[in-house]
Amino acid sequence: MNIEWIAVDWGTSHLRAWAMQGERVLDQAASQDGMSRTAGGDFQVALMALIEGWLPANPVDVIACGMVGARQGWVEAPYSAVPSEPIPVVPFRVPNTDPRIRAFVVPGLKQDSPPDVMRGEETQIAGFLSTHQNWDGVICLPGTHTKWAQISAGEAVSFRTFMTGELFDLLRGQSVLRHSIDDGWDEASFTDAVADTLSKPEQLAARLFALRAADLLHGQNKSVARARLSGFLIGAELAAARPYWLGQQLAVIGSEGLTKAYAAALQQQGAFVETADATTTTLAGLAQARTLTRQTA
Template identity: 80%
Template sequence: MKTEWIAVDWGTSHLRAWAMDGGAVLDSARSEQGMARLAKGEFQAALLALIESWLDDAPVDVIACGMVGARQGWVEAPYTAVPSAPVPDTPIRVPGTDPRIRAFVVPGLKQNAPPDVMRGEETQIAGFLDSHPNWDGVICLPGTHTKWAQVSANEVVSFRTFMTGELFDLLRGHSVLQHSVGDGWDTAAFAEAVEDTLSKPEQLAARLFGLRAADLLHAQDAGTARARLSGLLIGAELAASRPYWLGQQIAIIGAEELSAVYAQALQPQGAFVETADATQSTLAGLTRARNLTRQTA
């Protein structure tokens, strides 16, 4: 196997890498060595432990996106202000690397008012736009911190972040709801909960405690409670993000299961929704970023 370059998605919790030949994947690897688990001087060792078998004496370009470019990351890659192309400039070169690699980090995007930032999602947006030229609309990137990005003329015009995924995990694992929310799913309960907080977001806090009460008084199924909790939080998110998605063409880029949940929430609102694979979008965006580095010594 001859690795031409290496694509890296380095988030807070995980590190994923792909050995690439042009735009084709030759091999892949992942570890739990996300940014949150590494001290400032440990990034290169964590990466080499994952990709060393792909290297030889000739230096190989490594193009990375995500939290690896944060202030606490391998090298700080300053944010680009919107409106902007999602990957407008040559990624930031990491100084002093192992001679077998030339490492670059893709900068994130920032919005000054209201204040907001993203790292990693801009690469997925760039990859999506490469296969959807002249696409105008709104891109939803669901996850721990879900992004809604307004896109026009191949630029990110504005975006908003919602901590919906993190709130779900906190409430499920560290609140009184941990005793009532389990595994499983109830599609009808999810849809009902979305509609409830989409129309009455001010009732969210009361509806959340209602999940515990329904368990105590009516032995509500734990999977139904999980679906309701997800629906309540996503419904509140849709209520707040309505100015973004209402009447717009919408693309969802994320993990298959989570993207399907967001599509289910949006479709009853009359939204036209298409989904895109997060990994494919990431690799396409990193390929675009890599092309910007070819003239860099």
């Protein structure tokens, strides 16, 4: 393979890498060596285990985004303060790497008031904007910690983070609700739960326990319970994020399942929503970051 550079998305739980020729993917690989498993250990060992078979004779650039640049990561890449272009500065170079690679980490974004930070999503935003010139509106990036970012004139103006995905995982796996939920899905139940919590967000805690009670008393289907749990939490998020999405041009960037759920919830409220794939936008953003490193080489 004629590899020109390597793109890396290094999150909390996963490490993903792509062998690149320009903007074309030649090969890809992934492991469970996310930051949570690698923190305090050797990040370079985890990376080389994944990409060593790709390395050409000459040193190759590795452009990484995500939690790899956090305080507990490989190297702490300083945040850029909003308002800001998604990738406003040259990625931070990792010192003392294996001589076969030159590793760079994309910095995240920070907001002083209300206090907020992001790492990785800024790269997806940059990738989305690279194919949507002069796009103004709000981008939702659902995940473990969902981001809502206001975009104007090519800059992230402000953003808010919601721990919706993490709350879902905790409630599903560690609360009393774990006995009443499986891996299935019921679209109608999800839609009803979103609408219910949007109109009465103060009832969220009671609605959650009712999922367990409905199982005990009525044998509620566990797929229905999972969909309702997701709908309750996303509905509460949409109620709090209303100033971000109401009357705005919207884009949702994420995995297929989460993107579909958020888009359905927003469309239910009459919003027009464009969707984009997280991997595609991440690679486009990393390609932009690579251009910055080459301009300053």
